[in-house]
Amino acid sequence: MLCGLLMCQEGEEVLKDSNPLLSAYEAYELLQRSASLVLRVSRQHHCIRLLQLVKKLAAEVEREAAHPPPDPVNGSEAVVLAEQATMLLRWRRPHVVLCGDESGKYLFDPRMLLFEYTTTFVLRPPQVTVSPTDNVV
DSSP states (O other): OOOEEEEEEEHHHHHHHHOOOHHHHHHHHHHHHHHHHHHHHHHHHHHHHHHHHHHHHHHHHHHHHSSSOSSSSTTTTHHHHHHHHHHHHHHOTTEEOOOOSSOEEEEHHHHHHHHHHHHHHOGGGGGOOOOOEEEEE
16 A cells, blocks of 8 residues: 555545544655665665676686686676676666765655566666655655
8 A cells, every 4th residue: 555655646645534643744754664665675676686696697607617618708608697797786776866965865756666666677767857756765
C-alpha cells in the first residue's frame, strides 16, 4: 500500500483519508521514511548484483589464467565482466541528486525509484527529467 501511495501525487491525502488518526505531519513522515527505505533496499540490491558480478569475474580470471583465450581482448569473458563491473561502479541514478546545501542529503522522485525497482529497468539520463521533490534522504 505504501509503495502505491508513493507512486501517486495525492499519496499523503489518501493516507490521511484512510487513517483519520494520522496528522498531516505523520502522513508526510511515513511516506518520507517509506521512500528512504525503498532507496536503501534498491542500493543494497545494486551492491548485491555488483558482488555477484565480481565473484563471477574472479572465477573467470582464474579460469583464463589457467587456459588463456586465443584473443585475450576480444575473446575474453573476463574483459566483458570487468567492463560490466566498471559500469555498475560508475552508474549514477539520474533521478537521485545531491542537495545543493552542505547537508549531504539527496533529493529524488520515489516514483522513478519504484519504477526501476519493480521493473528491474535501469533508467538512463535521457529518460529522466530530474525535478526536485519533497523527498530528502
